[in-house]
Each structure stands twice: as C-alpha cells, then as structure tokens.
Amino acid sequence: MHDSLADLQALYAQQGDQQYGGEAVSQLEHALQSAWFAEQDGAPDSLVIAALLHDVGHLLAGQHDDDIAHGIDDRHEAVAIPALKPLFAEDVLAPIALHVAAKRYLCAVQPDYFASLSLASRQSLALQGGPMNAAEAARFAASPYAQAAIALRTYDDRAKIENLATPTLDHYFLRARAISLPARAPRQEPV
Numbered sequence: 001m002h003d004s005l006a007d008l009q010a011l012y013a014q015q016g017d018q019q020y021g022g023e024a025v026s027q028l029e030h031a032l033q034s035a036w037f038a039e040q041d042g043a044p045d046s047l048v049i050a051a052l053l054h055d056v057g058h059l060l061a062g063q064h065d066d067d068i069a070h071g072i073d074d075r076h077e078a079v080a081i082p083a084l085k086p087l088f089a090e091d092v093l094a095p096i097a098l099h100v101a102a103k104r105y106l107c108a109v110q111p112d113y114f115a116s117l118s119l120a121s122r123q124s125l126a127l128q129g130g131p132m133n134a135a136e137a138a139r140f141a142a143s144p145y146a147q148a149a150i151a152l153r154t155y156d157d158r159a160k161i162e163n164l165a166t167p168t169l170d171h172y173f174l175r176a177r178a179i180s181l182p183a184r185a186p187r188q189e190p191v
C-alpha cells in the first residue's frame with residue numbers, strides 16, 4: 001500500500017533516527033514516547049495520534065540539530081498542518097498546531113513550569129516568542145482545543161527519556177489509520 005499515511009510512516013522509519021533537537025532521544029523515540037504517555041493517560045485516539053505526530057514538522061522542515069543554538073526557529077508546529085490536513089480532522093490538527101502556544105501559555109500561567117523544561121526547550125522558547133502576555137493567554141485559554149494542547153504538551157515534555165520501551169510505530173499507525181479521513185474517491189463520470 002502506498003498512500004500519504006504510508007508515506008508519513010516511512011518518513012519516521014527512514015528519518016526518525018535524527019536526534020530530537022538537543023535532547024537525549026531521536027525524533028522517532030520522542031514521537032513514540034509522546035504517544036505512549038498519551039495512551040497511558042487514557043487519551044482519545046485523536047490525541048494519541050496528535051502526540052505521535054506533533055513534531056512531524058521538524059522532519060518535514062529538515063531541522064538540523066544545532067538550529068536552535070543558531071537562533072533558527074523552523075516553525076514546525078505550522079509546517080506540519082498542510083501535510084496532515086488531507087489525512088486528519090481538526091481534533092488531531094489543532095493540538096499539534098497549538099503545542100508550541102501551549103508551552104508559551106504554561107510559562108505565563110504556571111510559575112514553576114519554565115524551570116521544569118529541558119534546557120533545549122527553554123532555549124527554543126525565546127525563539128518562539130517567550131511566555132504569553134495576558135491577552136495572548138486569555139485568547140489561548142478560550143480555544144476549544146486549549147486543554148488538548150496542554151495535555152499534549154505534558155506528554156511532549158516527558159518524552160525525552162533514554163531507552164524507554166514503547167509500543168511500535170506500526171502499533172500507532174494502525175490507530176492512525178483507524179481515525180484518518182477516508183481516501184477521497186475519484187469522481188465517478190457518467191458513462
């Protein structure tokens with residue numbers, strides 16, 4: 001089978017061994033651990049798959065490991081959306097699009113959150129706009145997907161553990177296939 005979902009799985013299988021920007025895990029390990037924490041939390045399928053795919057924009061953008069150190073923000077949360085839009089509904093797309101905003105939000109409203117972040121995540125925060133101001137935080141909190149994005153953020157922040165055993169990429173792509181949008185059928189021309 002060769003479709004966009006298969007292409008996406010191949011992207012992780014082929015390029016997922018890249019280091020996850022300045023952390024101790026690869027992009028693939030980070031994706032699997034994020035999905036695993038979502039699964040253990042009893043999150044719905046949409047959020048498990050959002051957790052799996054939340055950083056696909058790094059792979060699509062071809063982020064280099066030292067980009068952050070060089071002051072480059074690849075805007076991966078936005079890069080991911082056009083690629084994923086044909087495949088998933090808004091309940092998958094929105095938490096992905098908002099996962100960087102969720103970090104900026106949590107830094108604004110939870111005084112101890114910033115200190116809990118990894119060094120790389122603290123460094124990228126500045127490039128991503130820093131903590132939200134009050135107006136930005138109020139707008140974020142009003143989003144119907146704010147809670148899902150915050151939950152995704154908590155899985156994301158934990159998913160940096162060396163050698164953690166998780167279910168496989170196949171396991172999660174089976175779940176992804178179950179909630180992906182039906183392939184668009186070719187238009188039937190009258191005969």
Ligand SMILES: [Fe+2]
Nearest residue numbers: 054055076099
């Ligand atoms: Fe991210």
Ligand SMILES: [Fe+2]
Nearest residue numbers: 030054055156
């Ligand atoms: Fe991440």
